[in-house]
Amino acid sequence: MPDTNATPKAITPLAWKDRPALIEHTFAPQKISAEAQKERKANVGQTLTALGSYWKGRKPLILAKACILGALLPATDDTEADLAVFEKLMAIDDDAFRRRVKSRKDAERITTLPYAERLALCYRPEEVDDQALYGPVWDEVNAHLGTDAHGFPELMEQIGTLRFGHRPKVGDTFCGGGSIPFEAARLGCDVYASDLNPIACMLTWGALNIIGADAKARAEIARAQRQVAEAVDREITALGIEHDAHGNRAKAYLYCLETRCPQTGWMVPLAPSWVISSDRRAIARLVPDPANKRFAIDILTGVSEAEMAEAAKGTVRDGDLVYTLDEEEYRTPIKTIRGDYRLPDGTTGNRLRRWELHDFKPRPDDIFQERLYCIQWITKESLGKGRQQTFFAAVTGEDQEREANVEAIVAENLVRWQAEGLVPDMPIEPGDETTRLGRERGWTYWHHLFSPRHLVIMSPIKRHSNYPGLFLDFCQRLNITSKLCMINSSKGQGGAVKYDHVFHNQALNTLLNYGQRGCTSVLANGEINYPHSPLRVSADVKTALADSIEKSAELWITDPPYADAINYHEITEFFIAWLRKNPPEPFRDWIWDSRRALAIKGRDAGFRKGMVEAYRAMAAHMPDNGLQIVMFTHQDAGVWADMAEIMWGAGLRVTAAWYVATETTSELKKGGYVQGTVLLVLRKRLGCDSAYKDELMQELKAEVARQIDTMTGLNQRLKGLGRIENLFEDADLQMAGYAAALRVLTGYARIDGIDMTAEALRPRKRGEKGVVGEIIDFAVQVANEHLVPEGLTAAVWERLSGPERFYLKMLDIETTGAKKLDSYQNFAKAFRVADYGALMGAMKPNAARLKTAYEFKRSEFGDTGFGASLTRAVLYALYELQRETDVDEVLGQLRDLIKGYYARRDDVIAIVRYLGQKREKAVPAEAEAARILAARIQSERLG
Known part of the structure; x- marks a missing residue:
């Protein structure tokens, strides 16, 4: 392994513009993976998350930095020295850890610890003062590069001038949450950023102009935040809608849906649980009111365990309305109450009334009503204090009067508010995520997702938020004020109850009961103490299609939409509906529309066409010695075939591919999910090399094998030195194999005489794979053949x-807790198993598993395939042993079933022991049978 702390040697003079980039020759994927995961685990402590946690797709800043430096630093003849300089600039070398350590007492031992343990004791590089962290490295960096820099902006200026004649510009036409543009600007590069989605552009603008603001601008933002909070608080207080007669002020309001039971005619409140606070043992209890055929709702605190358990049952269970009246239980499916139907032509619908533009609450005859059932109050004595005292109370007549007052205010002002852009008047367009809003609630306009109380609160906030920096605050407040905010009553919150935000995942989830924050809570959430990292570079942010590029850049780094990407073009309409009228400068000229029809989404022809146009435009707006890096993640071989054709169509070739595990592994590993991102390094295809398919297959086979061997071999070597843990799952290694295939494929302009650029743009017939699809399928097979399960040798594996x-293989994956059926499908395809269902014990989408030996019994024998295999014979032997058949009789059967038994006896022992290891926890009886059989075969052999 290279000594990354060795003193680098100065590079020899050579025209910088002709040098390959460092990332095309060397990288530090395992260390970057570990650092990226540490950043992910910081959660809200991540630098850009404060701007809007609702945008989930941001790549870690440490990954963006690694890409930018890797693309701009030159590769020399001394790869070890190149890597040493890169690691020093990334602050991931041994010396840097002594400066990153949180406690000085750990400074001496830090470099002796495995990498993961080091990280637990250290700050992230961006949390440490630049001068303290990087000051000691500049002499060595300058000696190697021939520069005279003492900070990243100086370094970017100097190496950019040497390579391109000026300071480099980094572009990103899918800027999303702004990670790439922000990190490029922080390093000292000029920036061009664009996105079709105005919310993405606003977040990127915020990264550059709020996180990156100087002290004067930050003070102005803080002053504007205070002014909005004070002005709105005065208005809401003057309305008298949040204080009770004792001076207490509402912190939150708890609402639920209510519907009429078709069996009894009673109005029944709906909630999956009536537990309000686990810590305080606070619950809502339904009390029958026979005179009105409805339920009163009492609020109790400090109840017993039995009462808590009863409340937790709720009145909605497994999609049914369930309640007890006069000791008789009534159950009705919610879909029946809604009147769901499906017509022969596939059309679906229900009896819910579709709300209209000026509706803001249900009408009296609507199927679902909305009911306030509890208020969390802040005591008068603790108002304005850091630690507030609160209590939960049932709704009183006075509370209902205040609710009626709120509704009267909305009724009087809604039309005007909508005309002035203070409340949305934008329809909800149908889509994968948005259609459910109408189907499940009848909502048709975006303001229907907000209670009357929050329309009263949010309209003055919008009126006062005419300063650009406050638009991001406003979106943060929208994210916590909708009817899609879940009541989080779980334990360990110190008696508090959390009212979660709308986008705790990437969906618009309708709820049966929900929490609505009062004005003080809403305003407090907008007063954000943003991280501070002043920038001093040129940065352009535009709302534009990815192929509508206005500026050139030397380096394009993009994290594009995938074939099954998050539907940001739909879900961000939640914000766009509020922001689109009268936005302040510099947002005024932006297009405040999601432009769904123009979004690159889906897959196949539309996906390929949009991506080709985008990457062709980027290639046209970069010099011949420019570079692109594409961050891409997908497990579908078909999507990787699309990516190969996209690169051909755009006139690009893959020169290198690295795999970085960007996601935290604790829960994801249990499901066998992809952990990270492939970095595809691209240059313009300036040549016209040709190849024949047969030759290409052999080259591809060697390259895929080399890629996987590099990753697994490096894992073993580093693990042996105690430096870093294995971060990659089989799904990751498989995906890295796809990337290696792209590196081979895109190097050729013609395959079997076919012009691949023209082939990439040719329309496809349904189900047609073409030459690229066939080659990618071959890459899948090669990749999976290389993934020998732990516990078997490669020699045994080759004979199976x-x-x-x-x-x-799937038995090995099952030990990690994987249950996804599509994982079995992918590997069945890779191993060319046509009827894998015969080997499955269960085929549920999220609870799939293989058959056990006992479940096979005497079935699935045959002359070919699995039925005639050594493994099937061993499974039959384990079945017989579990039936308490004599072990010698079982051994005799095994000899008869396995052709050439004595020549394959070592393989038999290996398979038996492997099955015993893998079934140890899941099927102990099978594991015990395997131990008995292995011992008997071993003794037979020795005898």
Whole structure:
């Protein structure tokens, strides 16, 4: 392994513009993976999350920095020295850890610890003062590069001038949450950023102009925040809608839906649980009111365990309305109450009334009513204090009067508010995420997602938020004020109750009961103490299609939409509906529309066409020695075939590919999910090399194998030195194999005489794979064949059939807790197992598993395939042993079933022991049978 602390040697003079980039020759993927995961685990402590946690797709800043430096630093003849300089500039070398350590007492031992343990004791590089962290490295960096820099902006200026003649510009036409533009600007590069989505552009603008603001601008933002909070608080207080007669002020309001039971005619409140606070043992209890055929709702605190358990049952269970009246239980499916139907032509619908433009609450005859059932009050004595005292109370007549007052205010002002842009008047367009709002609630305009109380609160906030920096605050407040905010009553919150934000995931989730914050809570959430990292570079942010580029850049780094990406073009309309009228400068000229029809989404022809146009435009707006890096994640071989064609169509070739594990592994690993991102390094295809398919297959096979061997071999080597843990799952290694295939494929302009650029743009017939699809399928097979399960040797693996490999590989994956059916489908395809269902014990989408030996019994024998295999014979032997058949009789059966038994006896022992290891926890009886059989075969052999 290279000594990354060795003193680098100065590079020899050579025209910088002709040098390959460092990232095309070397990188530090394992260390960057570990650092990226540490940043992810910081959650709200991540630098840009404060701007809007509702945007989930941001790549870690440490990854963006690694890409930018890797693309701009030159590769020399001394790869070890190149890597040493890169690691010093990334602050991931041993010396840097002594400066990153949180406690000085750990400084001496830090470099002796495994990488993961080091990280637990250290700050992230961006949390440490630049001069303290990087001051000691500049002499060595300058000696190697021939520069005279003492900070990143100086370094970017100097190496950019050497390579391109000026300070480099980094572009990103899918800027999303702004990670790439922000990190480029922080390093000292000029920036061009664009996105079709105005919310993405606003977040990127915020990264550059709020996080990156100087002290004077930050003070102005803080002053504006205070002014909005004070002005709105005065208005709401003057309305008298949040204080009770004792001077207490409402912190939150708890609402639920209510509907008429078709069996009894009673109005029944709906909630999956009536627990309000686990810590305070606070619950809502339904009390029958026979005179009005409805339920009163009492609020109790400090109840017993039995009462808590009863409240937790709720009145909605497994999609049914469930309640007890006069000791009789009534159950009705919610879909029946809604009147859901499906017509023969596939059309679906229900009896819910579609709300209209000026509706803001249900009408009396609507199926679902909305009911206030509890208020959390802040005591008068603790108002304005840092630690507030609160209590939960049932709704009184006075509270209902205040609710009626709120509704009267909205009724009087809604039309005007909508005309002035203070409340949305934008329709909810149908879509994958948005259609459910109408189907499940009848909502048709975006303001229907907000209670009357929050329309009263948010309209003055919008009126006062005419300063650009406050638009991001306003979106933060929208994210916590909708009817889509769940009541979080779980334990460990110190008696508090959390009212979660709308986008706790990437969906618009309708709720049966929900929490609505009062004005003080809403305003407090907008007073954000943003991180501070002043920038001093040129930065352009535009709302534009990815192919409508206005500026050139030397380096394009993009994290594009994937074939099954998050529907940001739909869900961000939640914000756009509020912001689109009268936005302040510099947002005034932006297009405040999601432009769904123009979004690159889906897959196949539309996906390929949009991506080709985008990357062709980027290639046209970069010099011949420019570079692109594409961050891409997908497990579908078909999508990778699309990516190969996109690169051809755009006139690009892949020169390098690295795999970085960007996601935290604790829960994701249990499901066998992809952990990270492939970095595809691209240059313009300036040549016209040709290849034949047969030759290409051999080159591809070697390259895929090399890629996977590099990753797994490096893992073992580093693990052996105690430096870093294995961060990659089989799904990750498989995906890295796809990337290696792209590196081979895109190097050729013609394959079997076919012009691949023209082929990439040719329309496809349904189901047609073409030459690229066939080659990618071959890459999948090669990748999976290389993934020998732990516990088997490569020699044994090579002698097994495809169905055997499938069964034994999936058995290994099952030990990680993987249950996804699509994982079985992918590996069945890779190992060419046509009827893998015969080997499955369960085929539920999220609870799939293989058959056990006992479940196979005497079935699935045959002359070919799995039925005639060594592994099937061993499974039959384990079944017989579990039936308490004599072990010698079982051994005799095994000899008869396995052709050439004595020549394959070592393989038999290996398979038996492997099955015993993998079934140890899941099927102990099978594991015990395996131990007995292995011992008997071993003794037979020795005898």
